[in-house]
Amino acid sequence: MNHGPGTGPTPAVLVLEDGRVYRGAAFGATGSAFGEAVFTTGMTGYQETLTDPSYRRQVVVATAPQIGNTGWVAGDGPSVGNGPENPSDNESAAIWVAGFVIRDLAPRPSNWRSTTTLPQEMERQGVVGVSGVDTRALTRHLRTAGAMRCGIFSGAAVGELPGMLEQVRAQPPMAGADLTGEVSTPGIYTVPAQGSERFSVAAIDLGIKANTPRLLAANGIRTHVVPASITVEEIESLGVDGVFLSNGPGDPATADAIVELTKAILDRRIPLFGICFGNQILGRALGFGTFKLKFGHRGINQPVRDHGTGRVLVTAHNHGFAVDAPLDEVIDTPYGRAKVAFSCLNDGVVEGLECLDVPAFSVQFHPEAAAGPHDAGYLFARFVDLMADRKVSA
């Protein structure tokens, strides 16, 4: 709503690569933005979503009917580590989404912790948004036609359709995109354990969210967040008890270097836990394929079955790719036997892997939540158990 009194809203246009056009009003920064159009169904937590590095180069469509109601919680810092008194709701230091598409923008926030409004923060960070879009029609289209490239054009960037469409189609597609280098930390930083320290872990930053080191810390783990370019020798020199593979953006088929690193970790039988992109990396290291889902899973209401307990967990999802593995059998891999440990009740997609002969497991969903439910939080304790078992047997 970057407009003075009496001037009316600044027009904005969302252009899909198949030529569909949705018109609305600009909010946040004005200009142009490009990415893969994906929809998320979460009804809370837009701030966590916007600051999740896994959304790198994606234009996020919120199906929630009204956005901006809780403003923006900048807090007393970027919320790395255990957090200050009034922690930020940011999951990283910046907004990562390429653009934000919403139905209705709340005129004012209702949240005691809010320090600014969503459009003001998006404008400050130069993130382009469009409101007033029929997000239901758009989402239904993306479900039918699949996720695709798109562009948001607002203010002076709005032009003739053929020109805008040409710009959209000139963007690289998400399949084949290697984005890890764009989101990974340049250097190592350490998040201390809360209370007494039991273990230390190297967390390979493929686009990590702040809540992961926070939950590791809560489980008595000191976390060294390390760049994706790290070598296995450098990890060993840190003297850690385990390795964590984070979430992150892009196509896992392009991540050969991380897959090789993961194989070296499996060879050394260092306890390993992976989330989201990390699950796809473990899958590829075990010899499974990965593939792009038509429209992905993005939301905080996805039911997943824990094959070990039979229980259903409601979990946060944000993945456009998945591991291709058989659901109900023990599979022989170069690292011994493995099995699918979690699957989605809605469509049977693989949601987690477990190695039976090496200390490694991973999940496709987000036990660290933020945004999302905490049903799967016990997996951090399972990682602790894995490291404890390893120490006993070593």
Next chain:
Amino acid sequence: MPRRTDIEHVLVIGSGPIVIGQACEFDYSGTQACRVLREEGIRVSLINSNPATIMTDPEFADATYIEPITAEYVEKVLADQAAHGFPVDAVLATLGGQTALNTAIALDERGVLAQYGVELIGADIPAIQRGEDRQVFKDVVRSIGGDVPRSAVCHTMEQVRATVSDLGLPVVIRPSFTMGGLGSGMAYTAKDLERLAGTGLAASPVHEVLIEESVLGWKEFELEVMRDGKDNAVVVCSIENLDPMGVHTGDSITVAPAMSLTDREYQRMRDLGLAILRAVGVATGGCNIQFAINPADGRMVVIEMNPRVSRSSALASKATGFPIAKIAAKLAIGYTLDEIANDITKATPAAFEPALDYVVVKIPRFAF
């Protein structure tokens, strides 16, 4: 866990006349329950004093008794069915509002359930008592790390006055075991206090009122939660009252889903809601849990729960397309959420949490 094979005959306690606490919402839920049970090949007996209900149409039950909804008459129904060679295996009392729940408690107190070997399905007596008794419920909430308004249970006016001298005015007065907030109120002055607490003590069947710290003006929320026999639990719907604490939910404009919670706040509420559901021990079915949040500092307190399908459940069902009463009936006879089909998609299971891309607004109509 497929359907239990030891239940062949269920007595459904209906909703009675259309008054607060026994509203037409419970005809909706009870009708769904009867239909589900019969579809499962279970014999259904029904007691309901109100013939102007859908559920008392002949096709909804194998035997329908238009009789007062009291323990005395329910006992007669159990005896009559047994005499006809159809002993009742289980009583379902969580879909008929507060009247049905109170009748279940009375049946237990009279020893009728034990005498006829009848099981209460959905919520058992200890769970109902943990959910309904305000002091016990507060202890449950505290035991799982939740916060509640400061308060004291009083049985005499002397105790009421002593409590208020500690908490200060205004205070909320809540009689135990009454329906639709009957006898509840906010006392701003000593005069209000005398009148309201006196009425409340008289209205409560156990002569008990709760005097509570005022949360007037706080944000008000509800969660509709469900649990199955395998301990899978989901939040079906969140509801936010546009009118803050102090305006009865029945008189409030309410919105589903909740619109002004950060994810931190919502997940804290969800964690508490599911922990309460488990700690109260509602074995299967739906519950309604109410919360308040201080808009100045975010303090979240749990207000109360209904260990049964409530009036808000009907709104939540319509708002989300998740048929709470129908699924509660299936859960009561042994099915689990992942075994029941989602009514909207038909292809995915009911073990999920509906995500809305719209808001549903309930606006009360006052008969001025």
